[in-house]
Amino acid sequence: MARPQIEFVQSQRLPWRAEPVAAIRPGADARTLSVDPDTGACSLTVRYPAGWQGAADQILDADEEVLVIDGALTVGDRTLGYLGYAHWPAGYRRPALAAPEGAVVVTFFSQAPQAVTAPAAPAVDPARLVAGLDSFQMPYTGNFHPEFPPGAGRKILYQDPATGDQSWILGTLGLRWGERAECHPVVEEMYLLAGEVHGNCGVMRPGAYFWRPPHIAHGPYGSLTGNVYFFRTKGGPLSTEYQDAAQPFRWWPETDQILPEAMADYAGDAAAATRPW
Numbered sequence: 001m002a003r004p005q006i007e008f009v010q011s012q013r014l015p016w017r018a019e020p021v022a023a024i025r026p027g028a029d030a031r032t033l034s035v036d037p038d039t040g041a042c043s044l045t046v047r048y049p050a051g052w053q054g055a056a057d058q059i060l061d062a063d064e065e066v067l068v069i070d071g072a073l074t075v076g077d078r079t080l081g082y083l084g085y086a087h088w089p090a091g092y093r094r095p096a097l098a099a100p101e102g103a104v105v106v107t108f109f110s111q112a113p114q115a116v117t118a119p120a121a122p123a124v125d126p127a128r129l130v131a132g133l134d135s136f137q138m139p140y141t142g143n144f145h146p147e148f149p150p151g152a153g154r155k156i157l158y159q160d161p162a163t164g165d166q167s168w169i170l171g172t173l174g175l176r177w178g179e180r181a182e183c184h185p186v187v188e189e190m191y192l193l194a195g196e197v198h199g200n201c202g203v204m205r206p207g208a209y210f211w212r213p214p215h216i217a218h219g220p221y222g223s224l225t226g227n228v229y230f231f232r233t234k235g236g237p238l239s240t241e242y243q244d245a246a247q248p249f250r251w252w253p254e255t256d257q258i259l260p261e262a263m264a265d266y267a268g269d270a271a272a273a274t275r276p277w
Contacts, residue, residue, distance in 0.1 A: 002036070002213060003034050003035065003036050003037075003187075003211055003213070004211075004213075004260040005210075005211065005212055005213055005216065005258050005260075006033070006034050006209065006210055006211045006212075006258070006259060006260065006263065007201050007210040007211075007212055007218070007257065007258040007259075008201055008202070008204050008208045008209060008210040008257060009033070009208070009209055009210075009257065009259060009263060009266055009267070010204075010205060010207055010208055010209075010266075010268070010269060010270035010273065011031055011033060011045055011191075011207040011208070011209050011276075011277060012207050012270050012273055012277070013266040013267075013268060013270065014031040014032065014033070014045075014266055015031065016029040016030065016031055016047060017029055017030060017031075017032070018030075020032065020035075020040070020042060020044070020112065020113070021044070021046055021113075023114070023115070024058070024060065024113050024114070024115050025046065025048070025054060025097075027048075027049065027052050028046055028047060028048045028049070028052060029046070029047050030044040030045060030046045030047065030107075031044060031045040031047075032044055033045065033191075033209045033211070034189075034209075034211040039110075039111045039112065040109075040111050040112025040113075041062075041108075041109060041110050041111050041112070042108070042109050042112070043106075043107075043108050043189065043209070043211065044106070044107045044108070044109075045069075045104060045105070045106055045107070045277055046104070046105045046106075046107045047102075047103075047104050047105075047277075048071070048073070048099035048102055048103045048104075048105070049099070049102055050099065050100065050101050050102035051099075051100065051102075052098060052099040052102070052103075053096070053097075053098045053099075054096060054097040054098065055096070055097075055115070056095070056096040057093050057094070057095065057096065058093075058094055058096075058097070058115055059091060059092065059093050059094070059115065059116050059117070059118070060088070060090060060091075060092075060094075060109075060113050060114065060115060060116065061090055061091070061111070061113065061114050061115075061116050062090050062109045062110045062111045062112070062113040062114075063087070063088065063089050063090050063108075063109065063110035063128075064086075064087075064088045064094075064107065064108070064109055064110075064113065065086070065087045065088075065107070065108040065158070065167065065232075066080070066084075066085065066086050066087075066088075066105050066106070066107050066108075067083065067084070067085050067105065067106045067135075067191075067230055068080050068081060068082060068083060068084040068085075068103055068104075068105050069082070069083070069104050069105065069106055069193065069276050069277055070082070070102075070103060070104035070275070070276075070277060071099060071101050071102045071103035071104060072084070072099070072100075072101060072103055073097060073098070073099055073103050073105060074096075074097070074098045074099070074100065075094065075095050075096075075097055075131070075132055076095025076096060077095075078095075078131065078132045080132050081134070083134070083135035083136060083169070083193075084132060084133070084134060084135070085130065085132070085133050085134075085135055085157045085158075085167075086130050086131060086132045086133070087128065087129065087130040087157075087158045087167070088129065088130075088131075089124045089125065089128040089129055090110065090124075091116075091123075091124050092124045092129060104277045106191050106230065108232070125161070125162075127161040128160060128161060128162075130157070130158055133157065135155055135157065135169055138155040138156070138157065138169075139155065140153035140154065140155055140171065141153060141154050141155075141156065145240055147180070147240075147242045148240070149176060149177070149178045151172055151173035151176045152170060152171065152172040152173070152176070153170070153171055154168045154169070154170050155168055155169040155170075155171075156168045157169065159237065163234075163235070163236060164236040164237040165186075165232070165233050165234055165235070165236065165237070166231075166232065166233050166237050166238055167230070167231070167232045167233075168230075168231050169193075169228060169229065169230055169231075170228070170229045170231055171226070171227070171228050171229075172195075172223055172226050172227055172229075173226050174195075174223060174224055174225050174226035175223075175224060176222060176223055176226070177198070177220060177221065177222025177223070177249050178219060178220035178221060178222065178249065179220055179245065179248070179249055180219070180220055180242045180243060180244065180245055181200075181217045181218060181219045181220060181242070181243050181244065181245040181246065182217070182218055182219050182220075182240050182241070182242060182243075183215060183216065183217045183218075183240070183241045183242075183243060184212075184214060184215075184233070184238060184239065184240055184241075185214050185215060185235070185236070185239060186214055186233045186234060186235035186236045186237070186238065186239070187211070187212065187213060187214060187232075187233060187234035187235050188210075188212045188231065188232075188233055188238070189209075189210070189211050189212070189231065189232040189233070189234070190208075190209065190210050190212075190229050190230065190231050190232075191207075191208075191209050191229070191230045191276070192204050192205070192206055192207065192208040192209070192227065192228075192229055192230075192276065193206060193227075193228040193229060193230055193276045194206055194227060194228040194276065195223055195225045195226050195227025195228060196223060196224065196225055196227065197221055197222075197223055197227055197229075198221065198222045198223065198224075198249075198250070198251050198252065198253060199218070199219060199220070199221040199222075199253070200218060200219060200220075200245075200246070200247070200253065200256070201253075201255070201256050201257055201258060202253055202254065202255030202256060202257060202269065203252065203253070203255070203269065205269065205270045205273040206270075206273050206274065206275055206276040207270060207273050207275070207276045207277055208270075214235060217243060217245075217246070219245065219249075220245050220249040221249075222249055222251065224251070255267075255268070255269055
């Protein structure tokens with residue numbers, strides 16, 4: 001059974017719990033944004049307290065993808081500060097992880113993560129490894145679709161050489177909106193880092209998250225402030241079909257979130273949210 005549609009949840013409303021990171025990151029806790037019931041693949045916000053230190057040279061049996069949204073992580077002699085990004089493939093012998101001043105990190109695992117003593121795969125493909133990068137230093141690309149409303153740019157952080165799955169930061173200008181809906185043949189996943197987004201399911205604030213299965217029409221969207229998003233695809237690179245929207249774009253639409261039954265208690269907005277966690 002695939003992950004259900006989540007569109008959208010304000011992550012601030014979700015509880016912090018030791019699972020599912022207790023075994024691999026003891027002392028940290030997490031908010032579960034979404035999880036695959038079959039494989040345990042999951043999207044989380046992980047919180048590391050000040051002074052936290054992890055095991056040296058840990059190897060996981062799952063891909064791990066991280067984006068720091070508060071504080072900083074040290075990975076061996078490398079520091080991932082605000083919007084520091086990494087993609088560590090399954091079997092990668094990662095240097096010691098620590099959070100001297102504490103950190104909050106959006107984290108994605110390709111299956112339920114377990115520590116292993118040796119890589120399950122013969123070798124890690126270096127093309128799948130991003131040991132660490134500073135998103136601020138990554139260049140913006142221009143308009144990436146001829147029908148995409150102007151006033152936005154993408155910072156490509158990762159593209160899987162085998163599947164084409166992509167991860168990127170999208171930045172948009174204020175006072176910008178679209179008039180058409182979009183549809184993608186791949187999963188689209190998003191965590192809102194800054195600004196606000198007006199769309200067909202309500203107004204998203206920093207910390208908003210969605211998981212959207214393929215072939216679901218959505219939008220149009222707009223923003224008064226401009227915004228910064230973190231996006232991922234699963235199932236291939238992003239491609240878009242534009243179509244007439246079911247209803248015209250509206251500022252300040254009523255919230256009409258789409259949540260699985262297990263998340264129903266966490267519906268609602270975060271009108272006072274100014275930080276993304």
